[in-house]
Amino acid sequence: MQIELKNISYTYQGPLPVAALHNINLTVKTGEILGLIGHTGSGKSTLLQHLNGLIKPQEGDVLVDGLSVKKGELPLTRLRFRVGLVFQYPEHQLFEETILKEVAFGPRNMNLSEDEIEKRVKRSLIDAGIAEDLYERSPFELSGGQKRRVALASILAMEPEILVLDEPTAGLDPRGRKDILNFLVNWQNPNRGIVLVSHNMEEIAAFADRIVVLHEGTVFLDGTPKEVYSEAKKLAEVGIRVPQVSLVLSGLQERGWPVEKGAFTVPEAAQEILGTLKKSPGGERHGL
16 A cells, blocks of 8 residues: 655644645555654644545645545545554544444444454454453543553554554553554554654654654655664754664764764664674673
């Protein structure tokens, strides 16, 4: 599956119109994890809602496998089954009496058999890490992190080809964040794609194959994590910091250590530092 945003511009109307997107050209496809970063107000949420037709283009068009959303060549219902969106604030998409009914709502609207619905619901609840003793509870009685897991399960149950996640680990403890991100990495495959919005640069560095930086409604940078985070000065100009470990390596390099600055995760940085120590005089003697 491939989604192409072609020359997309969007302005929120009102007494004081707000231009959210300006001439966006971007391709999203299965087989990759795309990290989307940018400050509040950069246009991230508006862009995400174009991907599954919650917002229709004012200018430009969205093509899904070559079919125009603007011209109605792809029904919006089909698009929303294929592209699942989990909002930043899960309470905005929860409405059923119980967690089981919430997660079953999407599959039931796909006219699936009851057996298939039951299979999808149970699998999605397990994948999202929701305890069985909560299934009959109201989703509105849950903590913020649990609500986020229910919202994720409700989208997974529709088996989308592209999963769009707006700050999926917000409100989760470190173990919960790790569990969700590891699940997403395992879920993604050549026939599935993920668009991940996060303010956590370390998460994006560790899990994204590609990063897009939005600034004032435009695509500011688009490339691999190494390509994007290597542009530290450009990122600083728009108030985005590179991962902390990159700053550590830069500091070591400034102090004369022969380390490379192309590591953006803790394991990569540890490997780079240990490799440098091994090459240094006495490194082998100390068992490094």
